[in-house]
Amino acid sequence: MFVENQWIKIKAPATVANMVCGFDILGFAVNNPYDEMEMRWMTRANNEPSIVIINIDDYQLPTDPEKNVAGAALLALLEEYEEKAGVPKIKFEVKINKLIKPGSGVGSSAASSAGAVVGANYLLGTIFSKDDLVRFAMNGEKVASGVKHADNIAPCIFGGVTLVRSIFPLEVVALPSPQLHVTIVHPQIEVRTSDARSILKQQVLLKDAIKQWGNIAGLVAGLMKSDYDLIGRSLEDVIIEPVRSILIPGFDDLKKACKQAGALGGGISGSGPSIFMLSKTKEIALAVEKEMNQLYDGIGLPHHTYVTTINQAGVEVEA
Amino acid sequence: MFVENQWIKIKAPATVANMVCGFDILGFAVNNPYDEMEMRWMTRANNEPSIVIINIDDYQLPTDPEKNVAGAALLALLEEYEEKAGVPKIKFEVKINKLIKPGSGVGSSAASSAGAVVGANYLLGTIFSKDDLVRFAMNGEKVASGVKHADNIAPCIFGGVTLVRSIFPLEVVALPSPQLHVTIVHPQIEVRTSDARSILKQQVLLKDAIKQWGNIAGLVAGLMKSDYDLIGRSLEDVIIEPVRSILIPGFDDLKKACKQAGALGGGISGSGPSIFMLSKTKEIALAVEKEMNQLYDGIGLPHHTYVTTINQAGVEVEA
Numbered sequence: 001m002f003v004e005n006q007w008i009k010i011k012a013p014a015t016v017a018n019m020v021c022g023f024d025i026l027g028f029a030v031n032n033p034y035d036e037m038e039m040r041w042m043t044r045a046n047n048e049p050s051i052v053i054i055n056i057d058d059y060q061l062p063t064d065p066e067k068n069v070a071g072a073a074l075l076a077l078l079e080e081y082e083e084k085a086g087v088p089k090i091k092f093e094v095k096i097n098k099l100i101k102p103g104s105g106v107g108s109s110a111a112s113s114a115g116a117v118v119g120a121n122y123l124l125g126t127i128f129s130k131d132d133l134v135r136f137a138m139n140g141e142k143v144a145s146g147v148k149h150a151d152n153i154a155p156c157i158f159g160g161v162t163l164v165r166s167i168f169p170l171e172v173v174a175l176p177s178p179q180l181h182v183t184i185v186h187p188q189i190e191v192r193t194s195d196a197r198s199i200l201k202q203q204v205l206l207k208d209a210i211k212q213w214g215n216i217a218g219l220v221a222g223l224m225k226s227d228y229d230l231i232g233r234s235l236e237d238v239i240i241e242p243v244r245s246i247l248i249p250g251f252d253d254l255k256k257a258c259k260q261a262g263a264l265g266g267g268i269s270g271s272g273p274s275i276f277m278l279s280k281t282k283e284i285a286l287a288v289e290k291e292m293n294q295l296y297d298g299i300g301l302p303h304h305t306y307v308t309t310i311n312q313a314g315v316e317v318e319a
Numbered sequence: 320m321f322v323e324n325q326w327i328k329i330k331a332p333a334t335v336a337n338m339v340c341g342f343d344i345l346g347f348a349v350n351n352p353y354d355e356m357e358m359r360w361m362t363r364a365n366n367e368p369s370i371v372i373i374n375i376d377d378y379q380l381p382t383d384p385e386k387n388v389a390g391a392a393l394l395a396l397l398e399e400y401e402e403k404a405g406v407p408k409i410k411f412e413v414k415i416n417k418l419i420k421p422g423s424g425v426g427s428s429a430a431s432s433a434g435a436v437v438g439a440n441y442l443l444g445t446i447f448s449k450d451d452l453v454r455f456a457m458n459g460e461k462v463a464s465g466v467k468h469a470d471n472i473a474p475c476i477f478g479g480v481t482l483v484r485s486i487f488p489l490e491v492v493a494l495p496s497p498q499l500h501v502t503i504v505h506p507q508i509e510v511r512t513s514d515a516r517s518i519l520k521q522q523v524l525l526k527d528a529i530k531q532w533g534n535i536a537g538l539v540a541g542l543m544k545s546d547y548d549l550i551g552r553s554l555e556d557v558i559i560e561p562v563r564s565i566l567i568p569g570f571d572d573l574k575k576a577c578k579q580a581g582a583l584g585g586g587i588s589g590s591g592p593s594i595f596m597l598s599k600t601k602e603i604a605l606a607v608e609k610e611m612n613q614l615y616d617g618i619g620l621p622h623h624t625y626v627t628t629i630n631q632a633g634v635e636v637e638a
Binding site for chain 1: 342343344345482484485490492494519520521522524525526529530531532533535536537538539540543549552553558
């Protein structure tokens with residue numbers, strides 16, 4: 001175990017879930033933005049709480065561990081830890097400085113829960129596997145959105161591009177990918193994950209599903225072959241995007257402009273409202289950013305952009 | 320161009336479409352069984368037919384080029400050829416010895432049409448790409464089943480495992496795969512492709528579609544990583560198999576027995592009635608064959624088995 005009472009620093013990256021055609025199964029981590037956290041452990045007396053959350057930022061997120069995404073993830077981890085190891089009884093203190101705006105659609109809640117469990121595992125001497133950590137962190141997602149999903153958690157913990165082949169039982173597959181530049185725009189509107197989910201149809205046409213799984217297979221093959229054109233052609237979503245994009249102002253025009261500027265493709269990040277685009281070079285990614293700014297400036301919608309790359313490391317700990 | 324009037328020999332492999340979870344998009348070629356064909360070209364006089372089909376086998380398939388799958392494929396090829404090159408006017412003679420039983424569900428019609436267009440392309444001096452050849456051969460599938468599909472044609476022409484990412488416009492992606500042993504059982508019952516298609520539901524649950532595309536992504540990743548366990552776990556079909564397997568006697572028991580004998584997994588080949596299983600070694604593939612024989616002998620159903628491997632070459636021409 002790591003030294004008692006001594007703080008470690010944690011960097012937890014933002015993540016893009018779904019990756020256009022891979023609804024609920026694909027995701028990737030980016031190098032910017034990211035959350036900063038600090039954590040330490042100490043021996044817990046019987047009457048003490050096992051988790052103390054300290055918010056450094058101004059988002060006024062709940063500090064009650066059961067209502068806080070990092071707290072809920074740590075509670076799940078501690079429960080299994082105490083069954084496994086038991087002694088000494090552990091208490092975690094966690095300082096969270098959210099630089100990823102909650103509700104932006106780039107895995108803000110996942111960063112907190114993933115960062116917390118990776119940090120805790122480091123403090124405890126790395127006794128849990130990455131799969132275990134994803135499992136624990138999914139409890140944070142349940143607090144945030146009511147659903148235990150792993151499409152942000154998995155890339156946040158593993159880094160790179162990940163496939164959640166199965167959720168019960170959990171199986172995460174790391175997918176090799178070539179260097180990809182990512183442009184993200186966060187229009188300052190609110191899209192609730194629960195709303196974005198409730199407008200989806202429960203049934204889809206078999207012929208659309210076949211198109212979708214052709215694209216998913218193409219995207220996985222394109223990533224693993226470093227075939228940029230195949231990646232670009234496969235970044236098409238005939239099921240979710242046509243429904244969800246109506247929640248995001250200017251979506252179709254923005255996507256068209258970004259592709260004309262040279263982007264391989266892109267779409268809604270998670271359930272939105274952020275939109276991401278993938279490009280082969282930094283120059284194209286910057287040209288894509290310009291298009292995004294122009295379009296949202298044009299309709300007077302406040303927004304924020306990031307030009308970054310795929311993060312291959314996942315959550316990082318500095319002792 | 321190849322020497323006029325001189326016969327070439329063609330070997331066109333059987334193929335397994337769908338590959339469990341990849342309905343309408345995945346397929347692979349096997350080394351056994353295969354069709355044997357011979358072909359030659361000659362200059363065509365104006366009053367002559369452009370294609371002459373000679374059946375060597377006893378299946379009494381139509382010899383009218385428009386009703387014969389090889390003929391229909393060649394007509395499509397010749398039309399484009401004559402636009403492209405034009406002179407001299409070409410006539411093809413094709414002898415077909417079908418060793419792949421029509422209706423067995425392992426790409427019998429695809430072997431004839433793919434074999435014919437690959438042979439023709441060889442005779443004409445390889446002027447068409449493999450993608451072109453797939454496009455021509457799909458006209459044969461239309462004659463056979465009423466639908467232009469490429470999930471047998473693509474692996475027959477490309478060899479190995481193929482992904483048909485998109486059918487219009489056609490895009491075939493060759494997927495690298497590790498050595499895989501294949502056991503096939505062909506129970507001697509008739510399942511019409513059109514029946515197998517008509518019992519499918521036009522709509523599927525989104526949650527089932529998500530499971531399916533998780534498995535497809537897992538299968539593609541497993542093949543490209545040579546991860547046999549991942550391949551095995553991904554060989555699951557929650558959409559098509561539960562409906563179609565009722566057409567095949569003993570399907571569930573057979574699948575269970577084969578997996579207990581060590582098969583990675585498997586399912587219905589194309590629209591059936593053949594069933595295929597993938598195994599890591601020849602020993603396991605033989606043990607799987609034993610289970611298949613035992614089960615169908617037990618219920619008195621005549622059947623035929625093959626123990627083979629994935630064919631990486633596709634249609635082969637011998638001059």
